[in-house]
Amino acid sequence: MKSGILTRTAMAAILCAGLAAPAAAQSTINSTGELRSGDEELPSGEFYDLFSFDGRAGEEIDVTLTSNDFDPYLMLRSEGDFSVENDDADEGNGTHSRIITTLPEDGRYRFVITSYAAGETGAYRLQGTRSGSSAGRSTGGNSGLADSTAGTLSTSDATLDDGSYYDSYTFDGRSGQHVTILMNSTDFDTYLRVESPSGEMFSDDDGQEGSTNSRLDLDLTENGQYRITANSLAQGETGSYLLSINGARFGAGGTSGGRASGSGSSGGTSGSTTALTPGTPTRGQLAAGDARLDSGEYYDTYTLRGNPGARMAVTMQSPDFDAYLAAVGSDNYSVENDDDPSGGGTNSRLDVTIPSDGTLTIAATSYAAAETGSYTIRADLSGASARAASGERLELGRSVTGTLTSSDPRGEHSVEDIYLIEADAGQSLRLALASDEFDTLLRVEGPGGFSVENDDDPAGSTLNSLVETTLPQAGTYRVVVASYSESGLGSYRLDSSGAASSASGGFTRLTLGRTVNGSLASGDETISSGEYVDAYTFDGQRGQRVTFDMTSSEFDTYLSLLMPGGGSEANDDRAGGDGETNSRLTVTLPETGAYTLVATSYQGGETGRYTISSTVSAGGGAAPVVAGRSGGRIFALSVGVADYGGRASNLSMTDQDATKLTQTLQHTGMLAPQSATLINRQATRANFIEAIADIAGTIGPDDLFLLFYSGHGSKQPVESFMERDGTSETIELFDAAVTDYELGQMLEPIHARTLLVLDSCFSGGFDDVVNRQTGRMGVFSSDSDLTSLVAQKFAAGGYISHILQQAMEGSADANGDGAITAGELSEFMRTTFYRIALDEPLQTDAYGASGSRSQGYQHIVVNRGGDGMPYDEVLVTLASR
Incomplete structure (x- = not known):
């Protein structure tokens, strides 16, 4: 039974009938309850109750769970990735559980009250204190602490991903202000990190060479609250320290007021x-x-x-x-x-x-x-x-010149100039922004959340920007001219062009369920890489499952579907195999609105006749399979090779990637016992094949097979009938390689949803494995002709490994419902990767079919098989938080 503080769901439900009472600066938690056989269960079978509260950064939590009837187990979860749990407060004492920690950020937190063993029931008591939050009225300033404060890193503090303890502080800064932050300690090697209001990160290990102290000198570029993380360089270090700041004042945690959710029902009824x-x-x-x-x-x-x-x-x-x-x-x-x-x-x-x-x-x-x-x-x-309602009208086909000045309105990156375009659904748009005085940034925003942005023209060797896109809906679009640098100013030129695209030279509506015949011809609109395109538009309903088939005997077809909200799905080969020139795209429509189907060719300049047929079903009637809620489990084969025993050059931390992922999946309570982790010498070809076979013999249709690999990837020559470019991509196990087509054959007996995550060079070439069957999704660290880099700054073997670890810890759960869908995982992996790449472009090597080598940049590849893995499909249910 639940008592005490309301959950967020309850808070939302009674908003019109009652809000919560103000929180005190210090408060006591003292609640009793009972685990009963009718309570909610964790995936591993333990009954649990939830207690939620609104916490503040820097707030100290000391809470104990006791019971005379069962062995208590206490967990504390945030809506982000913060997590701490405890079984026995004192070693050898199995009668109570205690959590002592400091909350890292403002937000909603949940205590999970449960038992150590499945099926246990009985009465319990949750009691303790919350202190240190400034939960009264804000005065608009700081918490009143001095410009220097003494602190201590202890084993009860929260930890970062690398296992190091940290304390959190904030200060209010203003643009143009210079601040110096010092962290000194004789007990451990200090590490300082500062996050700006917009999320920009600054860090320092040593204030000077050979020193264990840290120093950051910052010229602040924006107004707002900055967050300091006082940390140690190495994992598990503790001790006292002195933190000081010159030029601003700071306090522990957040300083804003707030109120916690109250209990009980409203004392009155809602008015009109x-x-x-x-x-x-x-x-x-x-x-x-x-x-x-x-x-x-x-x-x-x-x-x-x-x-x-x-x-x-x-x-x-x-x-x-x-x-x-x-x-x-x-x-x-x-x-x-x-x-x-x-x-x-x-x-x-x-x-x-x-x-x-x-x-x-x-x-x-x-x-x-x-x-x-x-x-x-x-x-x-x-x-x-x-700003969406204001801006100068831009007539397509015309060029305009302008100047970014310090008096222009400031947007997300810099000051901005805004232009407005009226467009039809299916309208092709080409915008080129150039300046000799600043590094340009160009963005187009429109109806239904549509947004596309470009910093550097893909042609390279330029600071100019180019956007080429097809607009999915009719309406007003905003063209944002900005600078990549926050301080960039100067004159610019914006060139524009656009035309309606269709098979017949005019705007074409597509009726779902009918067949259309068209022709790609010289004179049609083209995309930047030279392919001719025809565009069709139709109105779709959320939940409809639509299949498009494009066939041609005259060229290799390619289909793309542009979503109302700006996303897209694409498919080249219908059967996913070499030699296939027709395309099939199956999509469960994620929203209601105007969609654009783009018909084009695989290579530039191809022309000829084609046929597009479509079928549609209502879809959406059957709820997506929810792993862990309908008996589903995660069968994981997690493979990491760092030590190749002389067969190949050794890598750094790729073995740890596999081990960490398995540990994270174990915390969900859903990891099937048939799962396997193979690292270094264990990761032989024979063991790899045996592990897949063992899982294939046990896994059910509602389960998820997760194959993760971190290590070397390579390319090897094959006959052209197997791969059109004459090369096959591989993952390099300890003793031998596994090619993309071999892996596809190995996975044939797996009759379950499959998530393939490869963090290795050339891994994008494994997309054919995803396209072989529906119900498969792939996340790859690079394109099929690009190498992948080690994520040294994140203490991970690869960037995809690091981001997947965050995702499975709960960061990918965008809506906070305790489950990660295919769509949520796709968006989290992509956006997190490109935030990293935006701060530090991941320059790497590209290899052509002839073996030629050139400079390239690592990019993540996410493939849901043209909706073979629907956007709303639940992949992982997280442990209750």
């Missing part, structure tokens, strides 16, 4: 809900007789509607009471605020993002119980959303 119109102030009155929270505050509710993803600022001002705002919406969206961060005081400001259904519920209330009086509430578009 008023629509809140952006840009229009609305007057209201909190009065006796209004609906009340269980903690005694009166409240009014408002409905705020907007385009999904739009950012808005909601403000509430009152001369009579201390205002408080909260908002909830779909996708578990929840946010609240006491004081306007720009000025403190008694007014409130809430920065919100409109969720996927376009609606938010806003609660206007007071900070203290029973306060009454008049107030004004309003919502305004902010950031890019506010």
Whole structure:
């Protein structure tokens, strides 16, 4: 049974009926409950209860779970990747469990109350303290600590991914300010890291050569709150330290006010809900007789509607009471605020993002119980959303010149100029931005969340930008001219061109279920690599499962589908084999809106007749298979080779990649006992084949087979009928290679969903393995002709290994529902990789079919088999957090 603090779900459910009471600066947790046979179960069979609270960065947690009826087990999870758990507080004492830790960031946290063994039941008590949070009203400043503070890294502190302990601090900085941060210790080798408000990272190990102290000299480039991580260079080091800052003040953890979720039901009923119109102030009155929270505050509710993803600022001002705002919406969206961060005081400001259904519920209330009086509430578009309605009209086919100046509005990267384009669905668009005075950045944004961005023209050797795309929906598109550098200014030239694309030279609508005949011909629109294209548009419904077949006897076909939200799926060969020139694309449509199907050729300049047929089923009626909730398990074959015994050059940490992944999967409670981990000398070809065969004999259709490999990859010559370029890609085991076509044959007996993750050179060539069957997904560290790099900065054998580890620890769970879907994993792997590559481009080697070598850049390859693994398919269910 659950008691005490409400979960987020409960909080959202009662928003219109009651918000929560203000949190004290120090609070006590003292709750009792009972594990019963009807409670929710972990995948491994233990019953559990959940207790949730809103935590603050720097808050100290000391909580103990006791029971006379069972062996307690306590876990603490955040919505991010923070996780700590304990079985026995003292070695040899099996009667209670204790967690002592420091919360790393603001956000929602959950205690998981469970037992050490499956099926245990009985009464328990959860008690302890939360201290150190500044949960009262914010004054707009810092926590009042001095410019130097003494701290201690201890075994009860939170840990980073590498196992090192850390403490977290914040300070408010302003653009142009110079700060010096020092961390000194005689007990351990210090490590400092600072994160800016926009996420830019700065770090330092040694203040000077040979020193164990750290020093960072920073010229701040933006206003806002900066976060300091005080850390050790090596894993597990502890001891005292002195942290000091010159030029700003800092405090432990966050400094903003907040309130925790209360318990019980609302003390009143919801009144009528008023629509809140952006840009229009609305007057209201909190009065006796209004609906009340269980903690005694009166409240009014408002409905705020907007385009999904739009950012808005909601403000509430009152001369009579201390205002408080909260908002909830779909996708578990929840946010609240006491004081306007720009000025403190008694007014409130809430920065919100409109969720996927376009609606938010806003609660206007007071900070203290029973306060009454008049107030004004309003919502305004902010950031890019506010600028969407303004900008100079750009006529396609014309060139414009402009200048970025310091007085222009500032966007995400730098100051910006905005141009607006009116376009039809299926419109092709080509924009070229050039400047001799700054490194250009070009972005196009449009209806349904469409966004495409380019920093450097793919032609290379230039700081200019080029965007070539097909617009998926009719409407107004924003062209953003910006600088890659935050301080870039100067003159520029923007060239534009565009035309409607279709098989007949005009705009073509596609009727699902019917067949169309077309022809690629000289004079059609082309993409940058020279292929002619025809574009078709149709209106799709979320959940429809659509199959497109493109056939031609005159050229090698290629199909792409552009989503309303800007994503895409593509397919070259229908059967996934060599010699196949027809294309098949099967997609479960992820959203309702206008889709564009692009028909083209595999190589530039090809022409000829083709036929496109389509079939459609309602789809969406059957819920996606949920691993771990419907009996599904993870059968993992995790392989890592660093020591090749002289057969090949040794690598660094690739064996650890495999071991760490297995350990992470074990924490989900879903890892099947038939799973295998093969590292170094264990990773022979014979053992690899045997492990796959063992799994094939046990795995069921609702299970997931995860094949992970980190190590060398290579290419070897084969007959052209096997590979059209005459080479086959390999993964290099300890004693022998496995080719892409051999792996495809080995996986034939696996009749289950399959996730193939390869962190090795040329691994993109294994995409044919994914295309052989539906229900397969591949994540590869590089294209088929590019080498992959070691992720030394992340203490990992490869970048994909490092990112996959984060994903499986829970970071890929974008909506916080405790499950990772194929779509969530795709987006997390891609976006995380490109954030890393944006900070430090991963320059590597490219090898041509003839063996020629040139410079290239490592790119992640994600292949869901043209929706052979649907976007909503649940791959992994995480342990309850």
